[in-house]
Amino acid sequence: MKQACYNVPDLKLYDLVATFTQRFAPQRYDYAQHFYRQSDQYATMLAYLLLCMILGRPVGELQRRANRKPYFMGDFENYSLSITHTDQLVAVAVADDxxxxxxxxxxxxxxxxxxxxxxxxxxxxxxxxxxxxxxxxxxxxxxxxxxxxxxxxxxxxxxxxxxxxxxxxxxxxxxxxxxxxxxxxxxxxxxQKTTCSLKSVTSVDIRDFIRLCLNTNIIV
Incomplete structure (x- = not known):
């Protein structure tokens, strides 16, 4: 498995993405709130959401290793992840290596x-x-x-x-x-020599995924 996706941030979705992150990863939400710029707060929470979208469900809290490298815990601890963002896009990748x-x-x-x-x-x-x-x-x-x-x-x-x-x-x-x-x-x-798929995630995709998760009794 090697998948990636990206989104062009839309701050009009800030409250919705914040609600999702606070519900399923409150530590990630608190971490995001330490950034001064709202755009940086949003990018941090959006990256978490995109990871969840790749794996099809909320993934719980992320942890950090040396050099602040993030990693999954629990059901997804065998997967590797990576995050990046600019002022114009946020992108994440997930792989089994x-x-x-x-x-x-x-x-x-x-x-x-x-x-x-x-x-x-x-x-x-x-x-x-x-x-x-x-x-x-x-x-x-x-x-x-x-x-x-x-x-x-x-x-x-x-x-x-x-x-x-x-x-x-x-x-x-x-x-x-x-x-x-x-x-x-x-x-x-x-x-990995396998080809990575890259998906462009839309605002509609984000709304649909969050509403599905919030309306389902998911425990992480």
Whole structure:
């Protein structure tokens, strides 16, 4: 199993998503409320909801390991998860093996940062395709989440992108999958060779799922 989904946040659904999160993961709800911006609160709760939607039911509380890496407990503890969000989208991934996901808006990565983190070979490719700056950044972040270690603040990768594919010569076992969306890039890193499905979740999907869960006697 390797599935991912994303949603373009709609703050008009804030109260509904907050009700769902407070009902099924009150600690996650409290964690979200510590953020100052309402948009960050919503993204945190929305990510939880999207994880539940992939697995078809509320998943209970999430816990964090080293480097604040989130993980499931209870019935879903054998699954791996990863979360990412920008100001324009929230995305999550779930798999039965370790997985990392990252997203970034187009052309939002500072050139000075890229000069530090890319290798000489990666930099040469950026000169020919400006979109690779965003793609390479998400790949480095996704790899960092997969490994639960820093693979992005120094030239620790040797990414190549022949014919829209993406690979890392220093991590040949890692399978990268990238989606170029109008709002930005989503990249998944895993060691599974199976293809990951990516679903766009709509506001209608969210309303329907929450109402189903709230109207059903679900115990988590």
């Amino acid at each position: 370790n997985i990392g996901i990252d997203s970034e808006s187009w052309h939002n990565v500072d050139d000075a940062v890229m000069d530090v983190v890319v290798s000489a070979g990666e930099k040469r490719q950026l000169c020919h395709d400006a979109t690779l700056k965003t793609i390479f950044w998400t790949a480095k972040e996704a790899l960092s989440k997969l490994r639960n270690a820093d693979w992005y603040s120094s030239p620790a990768t040797e990414l190549q992108s022949p014919d829209t594919m993406l690979m890392d010569l220093k991590n040949p076992k890692v399978n990268f999958e990238t989606w170029r969306l109008p709002l930005g890039v989503i990249t998944i890193a895993s060691e």
